[in-house]
Amino acid sequence: MRERLSMDKDWQFHLGDAVLLNDNSHDAVYGNAKAGGSRGAASIEWNDNEWETVQLPHDWSYKQPFDRENGVADFGYNTRGMGWYRKKFKLDPADNGKQLLLEFDGIATHATVYFNGSILERNFCGYTSFVIDVTDRAYFGDRPNLLVVKVDATVSEGWWYEGAGIYRHVWLTKKAPVHIADRGVWVNPIKQSNAKWLTNVETTIKNESEEIAAYQLISRIEDANGEIVAEQRTEGSSEAGKSVVVKQDLPIEHPVLWDVDDPTLYKLHSIVTINGQEVDSVVTNYGYRTIRICPDTGFYLNERPLKIKGTCNHQDHAGVGVALPDGIQEYRIGRLKEMGSNAYRCAHHNPTPELLDACDRLGMLVMDENRNFDSSREGLLQLENMVTRDRNHPSVVFYSLFNEEPLQGTPIGRKMVKRMMRAVRKLDSTRPILGAMNGGVMEDEGTVDVTDIAGFNYMNGGYDKFKEKHPNQPIIGSETVSSFATRSNYISDTEQQVFESYDREKASWGNTVRESWKAINTRDFVMGTFVWTGFDYRGEPTPYEWPSVSTHFGILDTCGFAKDPYYLYQAFWLDEPVLHIVAHWNWRGKEGQTVKVMTHTNCDEVALYLNDVFVDRQTIDIYEQHEWDVVYEPGTLKMEGYKDGQLVKVSEITTTDEAHTLRIETQKPFLLGDGRDAMAVNIYAVDAEGRFVPTNQSKVSFSMNGSGQILGVGNGNPNCHEPDNAMERSLFNGCCQLIVQSKVGQEDIELTVQGEGLQSVSYVIPVNAAEEMPFVPSISERYINNWLVTQEPTAERPDPNVTIHPTDMNSWEKVDVSFGALQMLRGVNGYVIYRNRIPMSAQEKSSNPYIWFHSISGDIEIYIDGKLHLKKFIPWSVDLEVPLQGVELDDQVTISVLIGIKPDMYSHGINGSVSIRMK
Ligand code: GAL
Numbered sequence: 068m069r070e071r072l073s074m075d076k077d078w079q080f081h082l083g084d085a086v087l088l089n090d091n092s093h094d095a096v097y098g099n100a101k102a103g104g105s106r107g108a109a110s111i112e113w114n115d116n117e118w119e120t121v122q123l124p125h126d127w128s129y130k131q132p133f134d135r136e137n138g139v140a141d142f143g144y145n146t147r148g149m150g151w152y153r154k155k156f157k158l159d160p161a162d163n164g165k166q167l168l169l170e171f172d173g174i175a176t177h178a179t180v181y182f183n184g185s186i187l188e189r190n191f192c193g194y195t196s197f198v199i200d201v202t203d204r205a206y207f208g209d210r211p212n213l214l215v216v217k218v219d220a221t222v223s224e225g226w227w228y229e230g231a232g233i234y235r236h237v238w239l240t241k242k243a244p245v246h247i248a249d250r251g252v253w254v255n256p257i258k259q260s261n262a263k264w265l266t267n268v269e270t271t272i273k274n275e276s277e278e279i280a281a282y283q284l285i286s287r288i289e290d291a292n293g294e295i296v297a298e299q300r301t302e303g304s305s306e307a308g309k310s311v312v313v314k315q316d317l318p319i320e321h322p323v324l325w326d327v328d329d330p331t332l333y334k335l336h337s338i339v340t341i342n343g344q345e346v347d348s349v350v351t352n353y354g355y356r357t358i359r360i361c362p363d364t365g366f367y368l369n370e371r372p373l374k375i376k377g378t379c380n381h382q383d384h385a386g387v388g389v390a391l392p393d394g395i396q397e398y399r400i401g402r403l404k405e406m407g408s409n410a411y412r413c414a415h416h417n418p419t420p421e422l423l424d425a426c427d428r429l430g431m432l433v434m435d436e437n438r439n440f441d442s443s444r445e446g447l448l449q450l451e452n453m454v455t456r457d458r459n460h461p462s463v464v465f466y467s468l469f470n471e472e473p474l475q476g477t478p479i480g481r482k483m484v485k486r487m488m489r490a491v492r493k494l495d496s497t498r499p500i501l502g503a504m505n506g507g508v509m510e511d512e513g514t515v516d517v518t519d520i521a522g523f524n525y526m527n528g529g530y531d532k533f534k535e536k537h538p539n540q541p542i543i544g545s546e547t548v549s550s551f552a553t554r555s556n557y558i559s560d561t562e563q564q565v566f567e568s569y570d571r572e573k574a575s576w577g578n579t580v581r582e583s584w585k586a587i588n589t590r591d592f593v594m595g596t597f598v599w600t601g602f603d604y605r606g607e608p609t610p611y612e613w614p615s616v617s618t619h620f621g622i623l624d625t626c627g628f629a630k631d632p633y634y635l636y637q638a639f640w641l642d643e644p645v646l647h648i649v650a651h652w653n654w655r656g657k658e659g660q661t662v663k664v665m666t667h668t669n670c671d672e673v674a675l676y677l678n679d680v681f682v683d684r685q686t687i688d689i690y691e692q693h694e695w696d697v698v699y700e701p702g703t704l705k706m707e708g709y710k711d712g713q714l715v716k717v718s719e720i721t722t723t724d725e726a727h728t729l730r731i732e733t734q735k736p737f738l739l740g741d742g743r744d745a746m747a748v749n750i751y752a753v754d755a756e757g758r759f760v761p762t763n764q765s766k767v768s769f770s771m772n773g774s775g776q777i778l779g780v781g782n783g784n785p786n787c788h789e790p791d792n793a794m795e796r797s798l799f800n801g802c803c804q805l806i807v808q809s810k811v812g813q814e815d816i817e818l819t820v821q822g823e824g825l826q827s828v829s830y831v832i833p834v835n836a837a838e839e840m841p842f843v844p845s846i847s848e849r850y851i852n853n854w855l856v857t858q859e860p861t862a863e864r865p866d867p868n869v870t871i872h873p874t875d876m877n878s879w880e881k882v883d884v885s886f887g888a889l890q891m892l893r894g895v896n897g898y899v900i901y902r903n904r905i906p907m908s909a910q911e912k913s914s915n916p917y918i919w920f921h922s923i924s925g926d927i928e929i930y931i932d933g934k935l936h937l938k939k940f941i942p943w944s945v946d947l948e949v950p951l952q953g954v955e956l957d958d959q960v961t962i963s964v965l966i967g968i969k970p971d972m973y974s975h976g977i978n979g980s981v982s983i984r985m986k
Pocket of ligand 1: 470471505524546549574599607609
């Protein structure tokens, strides 16, 4: 039966490079060239106990101080560099014979993966998920397996903050030899009539056993209520070492459709049995929905026209860099949904799978984007990887092949796109494909008419001209707007590097929110928009550089706090009445001066009152909105919104008193005590009457008890250089945020928040009992398994400390003692020497180390650096502790074990692992 275990726990991490080949002798170079022979930090002997223990997802980059000298504005001024990760873990002997896969959801950026001393993968795209089959190379039982990942993040793939390290999840999957292949299920529901659907299922069954396998594949569909609504069984056989693709069609009548408003998911259970016994099974979530695009009227979901109201986003969030716990994906998608958004562009790269799961669950359409415009073998592999990983997600409705590529309008780009499209279509012909273009759309020999949709980045002045030239080519605003705003700030200041929020500030190539939406919403043939960006992100602080460390583009800041444009989108995109006042009313010292006040509303008329005195009433053009210059006096500014003459909404802003305390709001009512669940906790400055104070910048500190921990903090200020991995943070314009993750347990979390000069607040986050996700524990013990042994046992007692010449590869051989007694020593009357040289750290040397032989027997003499340390006759294999107290230990310790063997004694020698322990 299949098991899928989390590999996220307890990795040893070293920031910087580590030594691989730690000596230049022939012996070392020769050994390093052999399977399993990687040395230094990639070897089992390496001492990583002094490395930091970290949990995945892990991003080391945002934890580095901002550095103007060594940092790059585009990457957010954090240094990146290199890092090493190691995890030692054991596998049960019962796992021997199973297929064992390690799945990496994503590593930034160049990753070299060593498993048990060999490089098994080099993955050089920071956004690609990849799978390594370690079946042949795994150890079972006592000897741990060693997984080492060297990450080189000195290289970049983008022009935004990319993070550094194993920043997505890692999994270990164990399967029977006859099993469903990795990504071996593709569910493709086809609508036949309003009532009838056929669920096309393609399942790849792989036979990795030594003999032909007669299997039965059961595909079973479960609806959202847990009812089984269809089942099909197919019998067949697969030859040893081969795969078969089984095609099934499961009819479904009147399925509940997946839609953005009601994202109903079905489950496909794929079960493989042999002789009636289940050997493998996997569950795939999917949905029933249709998509269609029309050059004149845009996008249709389930035959309903749907304007795409999307945002472009990178992956990072406040407090955690790009290492987002799954709960924060949910938070982010939720914030965008509340804004009325129905689509998400993964700019400019393939996202983590958990993001797509959240989009499936919450009803968010996705433009899934490829990172590299590349039709080489490597480029196509990355692209195919994206498609085979993501094609079961009902949320994914577009594939984007590139973003703003200089070759987009050229014959070379055309050839590349054709090849890339063929690669996608071979795997999935159900989603339209586009490129996000910032030019070249009018060229005859470019990419634009090859793709299914013309993706326009900005260039909205060109929609009509393009439509005239290509009346049958659908258009989408693949990237739009690029306006600037700073949350709760109403005066632009180039010295402070902040922007006002009246929808006027924008990049020179961009548009205001209103201009852009008008251009798109008034043209049915433009399918919709993907606004740059939903969330602020680290890096690309355009148009500024230092001290700005994150962008100013977001509709939401890096924490997900709304800037004013959020409400403008709500006014555009929601049906319910929206009436937001752009401004705050805390202008102490500005009495008698004018303050600009603006509407973000979908009401047709708005009346304005200051301290209950009528000021004005205006008809509102939704694409223009309205603004007033109001003479400031403290009190309450009120707007009344009317639709068809009826009062439908009232909004107010009020002058508050000084901040008195803090209000805490959590993303959800409780956490699951599984050590994984996480949420955003938002902190707001409030006055004694509980009113939000948008001008407060107090420093706040946090403490936490119970089954929870603070992963990081943020405040959404693009110019703030306070660290995110801290227990304190300044409020920025009244707000800051904690990312809180549960620990395994069910002790409610007590969070205490203390603002400087403010009344402290305690808040209880309930933690509900939950099962921990099955995981692979790590071993911290140091193993020394790779020994040299004299190749021929000698009848004469040899010199146990004889020198081994570094070029002599033939009088000694490498043995892995974890496999047990050596056959070659059976029936021998004589002597054998085992030799090893192990590095010892200062900490180990000073902590009463001892060598622990897990299994050893014979007439034993142990020499440490040439001196006899212990002599003992052990007739039958037992474990043996050899304390090293009193020995002058160098950084490298040579151990020689001379063993006298008698032919009548069974299994003499070092017959099991050896480890170094400390008392
Ligand atoms: C586009 C680009 C984005 C971002 C944006 C800022 O040209 O595709 O990645 O840089 O500009 O306006």
